[in-house]
């Protein structure tokens with residue numbers, strides 16, 4: 708009788724251990740953000756409605772996965788930089804507070820997709836605070852976007868179809884572009900001349 712072998716567990720993504728400011732030298736800011744069509748904006752707003760009803764739980768799940776898979780990202784948070792147990796992290800008020808801030812900022816973006824100036828001013832403020840006050844390496848914004856899309860697709864499979872995920876990828880690209888605008892202004896990132 709043949710015995711079915713269970714597949715090996717997936718290997719975890721490589722942690723960016725010890726990533727220090729300035730070390731990601733190839734990180735560049737794309738030249739522009741791709742605009743969303745009216746239909747794409749509607750797709751984002753419809754799918755986000757379901758997520759935002761569970762805003763705090765989703766935000767906490769996203770951040771816990773982010774900090775577990777990329778432990779070096781904890782370095783910026785005094786309260787849980789040395790924590791390893793996800794359940795302990797879940798109880799951290801600093802983590803919950805940041806989860807709410809992230810989700811509320813995304814909500815403001817989603818609610819104002821018709822108003823590019825508002826979107827750009829909200830995200831410029833986020834970028835400025837993280838570059839100047841919190842000194843966060845900008846690559847973490849890209850990583851967090853990927854983790855967020857992963858968690859949303861897993862937790863809301865009926866709404867985050869392949870098409871919806873593609874539109875969200877575009878939105879998160881635009882978020883990254885706006886946030887890193889502030890990093891460019893303070894000289895932390897350069898604009899790529901080859902980006903399209």
Ligand code: HEM
Pocket residue numbers: 780781783784801805808809810812813833836837840841843847848851882
């Ligand atoms: C879309 C992504 C993100 C959004 C919308 C966001 C939003 C915010 C906002 C609104 C604040 C308060 C701003 C202020 O201090 O004036 C904040 C604080 C902070 N953020 Fe973020 N953030 C994001 C990603 C990140 C990432 C990737 C990191 C680091 C890995 C990070 C680290 C911090 C830290 C350390 C603080 C201060 C926390 C405290 O004072 O307790 N953020 N964030």
